[in-house]
Amino acid sequence: MNFADMWQTWLKVTTGPNDATFEVERQKPTATMSTALIWMVIAGAVSAAVGFVNSLIFAGAVRGFLPELLAQADLPPEVQTQLAPFMDLGLAAGFGAMNLTAIITVPLYFLIGIGIYHLIAKVLGGQGEFGRYAYLNAAYAAPLAS
Numbered sequence: 379m380n381f382a383d384m385w386q387t388w389l390k391v392t393t394g395p396n397d398a399t400f401e402v403e404r405q406k407p408t409a410t411m412s413t414a415l416i417w418m419v420i421a422g423a424v425s426a427a428v429g430f431v432n433s434l435i436f437a438g439a440v441r442g443f444l445p446e447l448l449a450q451a452d453l454p455p456e457v458q459t460q461l462a463p464f465m466d467l468g469l470a471a472g473f474g475a476m477n478l479t480a481i482i483t484v485p486l487y488f489l490i491g492i493g494i495y496h497l498i499a500k501v502l503g504g505q506g507e508f509g510r511y512a513y514l515n516a517a518y519a520a521p522l523a524s
Contacts, residue, residue: 383408384417388521395518398517403517404510411509412431412494415485420522422484436473437505482521 390399403409449458492512499506 387517392507392521402468403514409510409513411512412514414509415489417516417520418485418488418523421479421520422481425484425523426478426480427481430474433473433477486514490521 382420387403391403451458453461491507492515495515496504496506496508496511499511
């Protein structure tokens, strides 16, 4: 995979989305399902990394008001003492893990959505290939995913 070509494709498609641009992209030999999936996995990984950093920032912000929140819960002091470290670490780990699932869910949901759109197009008389259709959608969706 040539990353320079990938960036050029993404730049062309996102800054000049028109029939001519997509026709040129459709004719490329790399316009395949595998290229589309690689791009969506990259988009999912970037989204997961950004989300993981956001979850760490959120967990840090929660640390500031967590003792006050536990005090309002009207729990015995020994329970509050035991819960505070668990909630602190649990929040960061939980949100971090949820964001890391984007590496799998972004390509999966992309395939499901593209499959539905392609099926509708076929029912309405469309004659395009699924791989090229996925590629053209990924060329636009991947750079905008995160």
